[in-house]
Amino acid sequence: MNVKNVKMIDALDWDKLVTKTYKKPYTFQQQDGCKIRGVFEITIPVVYPHDYGNDTVPEAVNHEEMGVSFRAWLERDPKKPVKTFEYAYQNVIWWERNFYPHIEILANDLYKKRLIEAGDYLINIDW
Numbered sequence: 001m002n003v004k005n006v007k008m009i010d011a012l013d014w015d016k017l018v019t020k021t022y023k024k025p026y027t028f029q030q031q032d033g034c035k036i037r038g039v040f041e042i043t044i045p046v047v048y049p050h051d052y053g054n055d056t057v058p059e060a061v062n063h064e065e066m067g068v069s070f071r072a073w074l075e076r077d078p079k080k081p082v083k084t085f086e087y088a089y090q091n092v093i094w095w096e097r098n099f100y101p102h103i104e105i106l107a108n109d110l111y112k113k114r115l116i117e118a119g120d121y122l123i124n125i126d127w
Helices: 011-022 070-075 088-097 103-112
Strands: 007-010 038-044 119-125
Touching: 007 011, 011 103, 011 119, 038 103, 070 103
Parallel strands: 007 119
Antiparallel strands: 038 119
């Protein structure tokens, strides 16, 4: 029998770490069209981390284009409102569902900052 030890992180705790570290709206479950309940596996550091090529996405909640480069995400001020939104909460939802970095490059940055240890992780998505 093959057994593997992993570290499990609740998605809400992952979100809190990211939000506290970068001061930006972030909800892992809301990404990629909203994730279903389950677990996401990741080994940190990621050897060849994926980064989105987009510097921006359309400023529309739930638009089919999602995910931006880590650099673009870091550079954009979340306090700068998205001009097309009628309500302030839509700005946060847009960040959570459309304007976010790939988890692999984000995880590597958290590792470089020594905020997360190397290892095999499961992110538990349960809403």
